[in-house]
Amino acid sequence: MALSRDIYEPLLRRLVLCRFSNIKQITGSVIAVQPTTDNWERLGSVSVQSGDVTTTYGAALVIDCSGRASSGYRWFKDTPVDTKQSDTPSGYLPYADLALSYDHKLGSATCEFIVPANFLETIGCPIDRSSSNLYVSIPDYKQDGRAIVIALREHNRLQISFGGYDIREKMTTVGDVRTFFSEMVLHEPLPEWVSNLLDEVEEKQYPPSIWTWRVPPSTYIQYHRAAKLPCNFIAIGDSVLTLNPVPGQGCTKACIEAVTLNSLLKSVREVDAIGNIVIPSGFSNKFFRSQLYRTGRLWDSNRASDYGYETVVPVKGDDHSFGKDQREFIHGKLLPMIITDDETSTIFWAVSAFLEAPTEMMFPSFLFKVWWNSTKARLFSS
Ligand SMILES: Cc1cc2nc3c(=O)[nH]c(=O)nc-3n(C[C@H](O)[C@H](O)[C@H](O)COP(=O)(O)OP(=O)(O)OC[C@H]3O[C@@H](n4cnc5c(N)ncnc54)[C@H](O)[C@@H]3O)c2cc1C
Incomplete structure (x- = not known):
């Protein structure tokens, strides 16, 4: 499924809310969690701030899905979960050392045009309804650290996206796009329809919307190496591990982790007096070990790939030979x-x-x- 970000997130939310009547959406930010006892072995509630109002809700299981904000990691600062070198058993890491980071210095720009429905026929681009990606070139550290994706997204939004390690090119006109394309070192020349595309948008003067951004560094919070986590706290998606976005694996990774959680929850047998599931002790550790097994390899494979580029700043203690x-x-x-x-x-x-x-x-x-x-x-x- 290839959709723009502004459609994808609301679509997922709507699908979940329509399908499951027992799920409710609350607008606000989770700002804190509270334990049931002083030793923080289990969480009992979360505080949600909405405007000026903070409300506390009881919680059986707390899942941090806050993306790059990694809010969960901050909730435990200066609590017994935040173990120091002196009180961390061997085989585990002090809490502050769980978080790793390296800066791939990736830059990206997207140039979007709203085109007529028959645009692909006009430019002679072969039509493949199974994918909205029309052309993809990924970086090859032996040749060129830049990437191109040309896609026709929903509502006839034609997007030309560029990315690259430490790219500095300015993308403000179709002429800039043409120059970028002509300078790329590719395994095969660009298909002819790409130049037709640029001619057509220039000739018809479709107004481009262009946005550029720097991708923040990749981070990994190694919860599987934490000495003390509340048994009913877990974290999923970018809140644990953010990847280089170019291979487009982040959403699949988050889905795989949701499936992993589902399997573990199905195996829980403990219930309270009124039949509600009780998350057993050790659940969090079990989840983070499964997560390491299912998706943790992406941290190493992303680093291995990114370290091929000299401009990447490795994790402290690593070098480019990794x-x-x-x-x-x-x-x-x-x-x-x-x-x-x-x-x-x-x-x-x-x-x-x-x-x-x-x-x-x-x-x-x-x-x-x-x-x-x-x-x-x-x-x-x-
Ligand atoms: C430029 C770019 C291109 C990408 N392209 C692709 C791609 O093509 N394919 C792909 O699979 N992945 C892609 N990714 C990665 C993908 O976007 C992420 O991996 C994915 O969105 C992670 O989902 P998530 O739910 O973990 O986090 P997010 O999608 O970041 O969602 C986190 C949500 O939590 C909310 N939040 C944050 N803090 C709090 C709080 N305290 N309380 C309540 N809510 C909070 C945020 O507002 C946000 O809505 C791309 C990323 C970038 C930067």
Whole structure:
């Protein structure tokens, strides 16, 4: 599903609220949580601020889904959950050390035009109704650290998005877009319809809306290494791990974690006197361990990929050599094959979209095929 952000979030919210009558939406910000006892083993309530009014609600399970704000991490500061070096058992980390961060210095710009319904026919672009992405080029650290996505979103919104490591290009006119395209180092030339597209929007003078932004650093809060968390606190999505947005994995990751939570909740048997589920002790640890197993690998794979670019500022204590072998394999051997071999590209896509386990790319037959392809390419190019 490819939708613009301003449609996607309300759509999800509406689908949930229409489908489940026992879910209510409260407008406001969660500003604090309260424990049931002084040792913070369990949370009992949350405080929600709406305008000038703060209301406290009882809570059986608290899920931090506050995105990049990572509000949950701050709620526990200066509480017994915030363990210091001296009171953190071995095998765990002091609370302040749970949060890691590196700055990929990614910049992005989107240029949007509202076009007529028959626009794709006019510019000679092949029509594939299964995806709203018309053209995608991702960065290759061996060639060019910039990316392009051209997409026709809902309501005939034609979007040309650019991203890149430490990009400084200004994007204010169609001429700037043309220059950006002409300077890109690509595996294959851009399709002819791309230049028709620029000619058409320029000739018809469709007014562009352009917005640019710097993507904040990637962060990872390693809750699975926390010594003391309330048993009924968990965190999902960007509030735990924010990724490089270019591969577009953040929403899928959040969905996978929701599915993980669902499976764990289904296994809870404890109920109170009136039959309501009681989150058992150890639930939080169990969830964060499952989360590490299901989606935690993305922290390493994103770092391995991003560290190929010299402008990236690594996590404190890391250096750019992290993930070198993985980069060599993916960019040197796998990417050239993805472009030419349907089976390889399907497996790579399925693993990236969490539809297959990463072990799919470790089967001897797969590795042999990749090795053979790169050896052939080397022999014939020399
Ligand atoms: C430029 C860019 C492009 C991207 N493109 C893609 C893409 O193509 N595909 C993809 O899968 N992912 C993409 N992502 C990543 C994706 O947007 C995120 O991974 C995803 O939105 C995470 O969902 P979330 O629910 O965890 O957090 P969010 O979507 O950030 O939602 C968090 C919500 O919590 C609210 N909130 C914050 N604090 C509080 C509080 N204290 N109390 C109550 N509410 C609070 C916020 O207002 C927000 O509504 C992109 C990200 C960026 C920056």
